[in-house]
Amino acid sequence: MPTPFARLGAALSIAAIAALATACAGADPEPTATATAAPTVTEAAPEPVVTETVEPETPDPTCETIIPASTVEGFESIGWTVLADRFYLGELELADGIICTWADFEGPASDNLQRFGWAPITDEAAADAQTALVAAGWIREDGAAGVYITEDPETTISADEEGYGMTYLFADGAVTFADTKQGLLLIEWPN
Template sequence: MPASRILGAAAALVLSAILLSACAGSPEAAPEETGNAATPTAAAPDPSATPEPEPGAAEDPTCDTLIGPSVVADYESVGWTSQASPLYIGSTEIEDGLQCMWADFEGPAGDHGAMFGWAPISEDEAADAQDELVAQGWVREDDAAGVYITESAETAIAPDDEGYGMTYFFTTGYVTVSDTKQGLLLIEWPKS
């Protein structure tokens, strides 16, 4: 075997030994005897005993997680990006709400895009928001799963196949919104 190969193999072994000893850390020192045997020393908690949060459990939604990954991939494949903003219902900003606009912001101005939103909401806030929208001419539809509030057909700019424009869906604990009622089906938040 040539000397350069032997030196290279030896260097690799030495480097591996150094890395392994550095990763292994130093052993913990035994507690010192203090002469008072009646006072026990508490052991440090095991860091691996702390449970890790489940993925998505404590996360806040983002424009990339509010809708499904395949929808995000489709939008990105045509050059769309997202812009996040606070979620408003009528004149009220909903605390911890998120509204995302997906479009080609670098291209020429146009009416092509998609909007999605989500927010936690209390029963009282939901009732107030629904009343405000209906007073402005929006249409209320009660459903077994919740309440849909849709902009009037006369003012809808780009309705879906069923004639629905921008629509809010109120259900227990949260509200979702999309630029069409069909678009609500693309929202995958909260994660289950």
């Protein structure tokens, strides 16, 4: 029969083995030293600066600005002056537009003159004006620059080399006018 001390020794041995087994099973491994990079300090991105883009204000068109300065000088050199008028398309007044008639208003009355015009126009108003002009006998032509509406050649008082008299050009939110189709080439508005 084992002695009480032997039982106690066996119990302590079993307890020691159990403690050792528990310690080995649940113990975390020893930490190993690893190389880590030093934290990088980054500066915050600067706040974007919001600046308002202010479009330069386009002045209103005038008889001296819708055509080249050299043309104005040429008219003035022969004694011509200009008469500015409202821009009408039939009954429709285009309030922000202008029609300019260059002539010798001090001399005897004649049909020796030049007319130029420019006005902003909405697509809807342009379509309505084109329909009204064609219904009144004007002729429509589609071109690379836009839609040309020109007076009937049989009623033209003054025509260019190609036989065109008064002509409107509808393009890009604007309508231009000249007493001949070739005259439209002189209109440079907006600059």
